[in-house]
Amino acid sequence: MTPGEITAAVSVSIAVATFLFGRLTAMRDQVSDKTRMSERLDRIWETCSDTRDAVREMSRKLDDHSERLTRVEQQVHALAARVERVEDNCDARFRTGGTD
Template identity: 45%
Template sequence: MEVSQMIALASSVIGALSLLLAFVVFLGNRHKSSNEEVMRNQLVNDKLDRNNEMARETRDTVRDMSRKLDDHAQTLVRHTEQIATLFKRVERIERGCDAREKADE
């Protein structure tokens, strides 16, 4: 075997090894990239789940406050009516007292 053939064979082996190494590095980077994307997607999904839970809690809190506000409004209406009734009673009692005072004079 001549030197030129040996150099050609060595070059071919080196080329094949270089090609194999490049392919292995490519697959490794692709796998790493895939893992990073999966981790990134998981992080985004976790954040979305947290936001969803906070939105549910906020909605429930708003509903509860709305119910309480309705209850307070009904109580306020009832108390307003009771106060109006009490003022009418006081006026009637005052008129009765005034009429008695005039009768006593």
């Protein structure tokens, strides 16, 4: 072999090695990016799940409070009716002209 052929063979070998090293680095970076993206998506999914659970819990509590508020409103209405009856009885018996 002549020195020119040896130089050409070494140059081709170096070029192929450099190309392969670059491809391996690029593939490793792509895998790393995909892994990082997957982890971020997992965290987003967990956050969405937690948020959905929190909204469901808040909705349940809101329903409970609505039911309780309805009961309290009914009780207030019943008590107001009783107070009116007592006032009417007082007015009728003692002719006070109003107990307000």
